[in-house]
Amino acid sequence: QTVVTQEPSLTVSPGGTVTLTCASSAGAVTSSFYANWFQQKPGQAPRTLIYTTSQKHSWTPDRFSGSLLGGKAALTLSGVQPEDEAEYYCLLYSGHTWVFGGGTKLTVL
Amino acid sequence: QVQLVQSGAAVRKPGASLRVSCKASGYTFTDYYIHWVRLAPGQGLEWLGRVFPRDAGIHYPQKFQGRVTMTGDTSTSTVYMDLAHLTSEDTALYFCLRERDGGYFDYWGQGTLVTVS
Numbered sequence: 001q002t003v004v005t006q007e008p009s010l011t012v013s014p015g016g017t018v019t020l021t022c023a024s025s026a027g028a029v030t031s032s033f034y035a036n037w038f039q040q041k042p043g044q045a046p047r048t049l050i051y052t053t054s055q056k057h058s059w060t061p062d063r064f065s066g067s068l069l070g071g072k073a074a075l076t077l078s079g080v081q082p083e084d085e086a087e088y089y090c091l092l093y094s095g096h097t098w099v100f101g102g103g104t105k106l107t108v109l
Numbered sequence: 110q111v112q113l114v115q116s117g118a119a120v121r122k123p124g125a126s127l128r129v130s131c132k133a134s135g136y137t138f139t140d141y142y143i144h145w146v147r148l149a150p151g152q153g154l155e156w157l158g159r160v161f162p163r164d165a166g167i168h169y170p171q172k173f174q175g176r177v178t179m180t181g182d183t184s185t186s187t188v189y190m191d192l193a194h195l196t197s198e199d200t201a202l203y204f205c206l207r208e209r210d211g212g213y214f215d216y217w218g219q220g221t222l223v224t225v226s
Contacts (some may be wrong), residue, residue: 034211034212035212040154045217046154051215052213057215097168
């Protein structure tokens with residue numbers, strides 16, 4: 001079973017930039033892993049921010065972007081807002097199954 | 110507009126079974142996968158499997174094979190997830206989630222709280 005690894009926690013100042021990463025035990029993450037990124041706040045259903053590595057939904061704020069970086073999927077937040085404080089999860093495709101990363105708790109401080 | 114509306118909260122005893130439903134509207138039901146995901150207290154999101162209502166194709170992670178069953182009813186545009194042999198570790202918020210083939214995830218259901226006690 002593939003294991004997907006994210007940073008457990010990150011802290012960023014308002015207005016700053018932060019990059020969250022998502023690594024696979026199966027090897028370097030490529031576009032074939034169809035990486036998706038989700039934001040989850042307490043008491044709410046998760047929200048899909050990024051699909052297939054870098055595509056945004058109509059509701060995704062411009063400050064969020066997805067990419068591949070150094071063999072990992074990456075989510076970059078530029079110009080962080082207080083409301084971006086949340087848990088972020090990546091999801092990777094692995095041979096007819098999908099695996100979530102453990103999540104990154106992002107603190108805006 | 111696309112909506113995924115899930116059934117209400119449920120309480121089950123250990124060893125019992127559970128059925129959660131996810132009623133879809135606002136799109137062509139048979140064109141999309143429906144996935145099930147859960148969030149247990151103090152844990153991260155966990156993928157439970159997916160079903161493709163057009164041909165009833167299913168994929169489950171090894172951990173849940175033999176214990177989870179996902180089906181789709183095209184007459185009511187509803188997907189069902191059945192989970193058997195419940196334990197306290199199945200206490201969680203359960204979500205359905207839509208995917209267009211190729212990793213295009215978008216809409217989520219509102220979540221169903223399941224308590225096993």
